[in-house]
Amino acid sequence: MPQPTAAGAVPGVELVPTSELTIEATWDMAGMRGTGSDTLVAKGVFVPYHRIRTFSDVLTDHERAGEPLYRIPPGSLTLTSLAPLFGAARAVFRTTVETVGRGKPMAMSLHRRLADSPSVLAALADAATLIDSAALHLTRSAEAVDTAAAASAAPTLLERVRVRMDVGYASTCLRQAVQLLLTVNGAGSFSRSASVQRYWRDLETAARHPTLNPGLARMYGRALVGDERPVSPMV
Structure with a gap:
């Protein structure tokens, strides 16, 4: 007590x-x-x-703890914080693809449609890859955390700081993806009535939460060389 x-x-x-x-x-x-x-x-x-x-x-x-859920290290629970960010990025991507698919013209350009612009197609490809990269990192960490909790095995420091690295990297990927998509959508996407700008505001705000700080990924670098000095209590 x-x-x-x-x-x-x-x-x-x-x-x-x-x-x-x-x-x-x-x-x-x-x-x-x-x-x-x-x-x-x-x-x-x-x-x-x-x-x-x-x-x-x-x-x-x-x-x-007796239940697997409660055996998850507190630092690894930062994975759950990424779910809303991931959903927001996917929503912006879906909305952008729908806009391009409807044949929206590219303003101040000789391209009749956004889909005719190589830069737009490249942005869509890059954004999709960034979102996929975030998903792969988050899935890897989630599976590792679930496996350790179910087996009653305490994750090593290296395994725990890798989760924090995955979370920080995924957050950065999602922010970069949405930046690309906002450029494709153009200034109109910042209308107060547009859902895209709301997703963007939510994602950019949430990504600044201290548990998602990509700068703390240096914990992973330290652990890789056997340095166990703490950088954050949430590991």
């Missing part, structure tokens, strides 16, 4: 009834506006010790 610090607080995760909380409207973002990620405020709320998990427990107790 966690013990309080000198200041009387235990750093960790607390279970508190929602009836004892108030909501402060602080979520006013360009993207992900529908998540409603406002601030929960607890004033004068007492939380008993049995409703508290320290961060150290959260990061290490998964290895002793």
Whole structure:
């Protein structure tokens, strides 16, 4: 059972009834506006010790869990964060292919249709490949995590940081793919009524979440040479 610090607080995760909380409207973002990620405020709320998990427990107790789902290392759960980004990128790709297929003309060009432009066709091919690359990396990591959890085998540090590398790389691929597709769609895709710009705003906002930071892929490089110094607690 966690013990309080000198200041009387235990750093960790607390279970508190929602009836004892108030909501402060602080979520006013360009993207992900529908998540409603406002601030929960607890004033004068007492939380008993049995409703508290320290961060150290959260990061290490998964290895002793009975159910496979709860044996997944917290850092590997970042895979789930990529699902909405992957879906958004696929939606932009589908919408763009439909637009090109309808014979939309290419403005300020001698090409009668977008489909007649080699640059448009190359952009579609590159975007499709980037989305496929993201899917391959995410599938590899998801299968590795599922296999380890089902076998009650604790993934090695190298296996865990590879998940973080796959996630960061996939995030970058999806962002690059959508950039290409936005150029194909043209300025009209930024109309407030267009679904494409909403997908773009959501993806670009979500991709900045710290757990998806591609810069932390250096953890993988360290692990490849046997350096186990931590870069992030979420591994």
